[in-house]
Amino acid sequence: MKKYNFNAGPSILPKEVIEATAAACIEFEGSGLSLMETSHRAKNFQPVVDEAVALLKELLSIPEGYSVIFLGGGASLEFCMVPYNLLEKKAAYLNTGVWATKAQKEARLFGEVVEVASSKDKNFTYIPKQFDIPTDADYLHVTTNNTIYGTELLRDIDSPIPLVADMSSDILSRPVDVSKYGIIYGGAQKNLSMAGVTFVIIKEDILGHVSRPIPTMLDYRTHIKKGSMFNTPPTVPIYCALQNLKWIKKQGGVEAMERRAIERAEIVYSEIDRNKLFVGTAEEDSRSRMNITFVLKDEYQDLQDEFMAFATSRGMVGVKGHRDVGGFRASCYNAMSVEGCLALVACMKDFEAQH
Numbered sequence: 001m002k003k004y005n006f007n008a009g010p011s012i013l014p015k016e017v018i019e020a021t022a023a024a025c026i027e028f029e030g031s032g033l034s035l036m037e038t039s040h041r042a043k044n045f046q047p048v049v050d051e052a053v054a055l056l057k058e059l060l061s062i063p064e065g066y067s068v069i070f071l072g073g074g075a076s077l078e079f080c081m082v083p084y085n086l087l088e089k090k091a092a093y094l095n096t097g098v099w100a101t102k103a104q105k106e107a108r109l110f111g112e113v114v115e116v117a118s119s120k121d122k123n124f125t126y127i128p129k130q131f132d133i134p135t136d137a138d139y140l141h142v143t144t145n146n147t148i149y150g151t152e153l154l155r156d157i158d159s160p161i162p163l164v165a166d167m168s169s170d171i172l173s174r175p176v177d178v179s180k181y182g183i184i185y186g187g188a189q190k191n192l193s194m195a196g197v198t199f200v201i202i203k204e205d206i207l208g209h210v211s212r213p214i215p216t217m218l219d220y221r222t223h224i225k226k227g228s229m230f231n232t233p234p235t236v237p238i239y240c241a242l243q244n245l246k247w248i249k250k251q252g253g254v255e256a257m258e259r260r261a262i263e264r265a266e267i268v269y270s271e272i273d274r275n276k277l278f279v280g281t282a283e284e285d286s287r288s289r290m291n292i293t294f295v296l297k298d299e300y301q302d303l304q305d306e307f308m309a310f311a312t313s314r315g316m317v318g319v320k321g322h323r324d325v326g327g328f329r330a331s332c333y334n335a336m337s338v339e340g341c342l343a344l345v346a347c348m349k350d351f352e353a354q355h
């Protein structure tokens with residue numbers, strides 16, 4: 001049976017990206033070696049990193065003065081690296097969920113943290129609209145897509161201080177005005193690659209302004225200077241990212257990714273709104289295109305396990321909601337097809353007809 005992968009992360013990748021990565025793991029570009037046993041300093045590996053950096057810059061129209069680096073440690077390590085490198089006295093954080101809270105917690109180890117707004121009062125079902133950005137803070141941190149709660153900040157905020165964004169789960173799903181950001185980072189396993197690599201896009205001139213010493217590995221300047229090769233980078237995940245960046249370009253770039261994201265979200269949300277059994281959890285104007293969260297209406301709560309079993313029997317994978325929200329979550333990342341969304345909708349319709 002055909003499987004439709006709605007996993008939140010690690011998550012769906014285009015078939016050709018998986019095939020190209022798998023092929024390189026068997027033999028890397030006719031070298032007689034597997035990519036897994038190839039040195040990151042090999043002549044044939046350097047172009048992989050260079051091309052991945054160049055393609056990410058091209059696809060997101062990253063301006064001059066920015067560097068792209070690939071690191072280990074996941075988005076979670078960035079929660080610590082960002083304040084380590086940027087927080088001198090005070091930082092501002094927008095609290096839109098568990099990941100945003102975790103990011104803020106790390107910053108508190110380095111200085112004062114101001115929470116500019118929070119949607120915790122309603123279990124993070126919305127993105128706060130009005131908030132003041134303290135101009136004396138070193139940066140403002142936002143999480144553009146809240147993977148667990150299914151909310152998304154779809155605009156690039158105008159910030160008088162450097163804007164830092166965790167874009168783990170919506171990177172490359174829409175055009176972004178990178179010039180408005182100081183740092184954009186994320187774990188690659190949601191929308192860019194397989195697990196194991198972190199991408200960081202940094203405006204170079206925001207670095208070097210803190211007085212504390214920074215451990216070498218946690219200093220962004222180390223990795224910028226060495227072109228992500230200070231130590232051994234995650235070679236296979238970087239190769240996989242390159243294949244995916246090529247795929248995105250071939251599909252028409254981030255504009256095409258955005259058109260598809262809008263189409264997929266429209267298909268699934270309109271069924272949630274129409275279907276008598278289900279209700280969306282996020283407020284309408286904060287709905288994420290990437291992670292679509294919904295629950296059974298109060299009167300149908302006892303159908304939870306039955307719907308999960310029904311969806312699974314129809315080939316849906318990973319639609320169980322996060323424990324903090326409950327219900328269901330359909331993660332519709334770049335590689336998800338309209339066909340997959342239509343299959344999920346058909347499943348919801350057929351289940352409704354049975355009840």
Ligand SMILES: *Cc1c(COP(=O)(O)O)cnc(C)c1O
Nearest residue numbers: 074075076099147166168169187
């Ligand atoms: C998954 C996720 C993280 C954590 O990423 P790791 O790479 O596992 O550390 C952080 N932020 C957001 C928005 C996420 O979706």
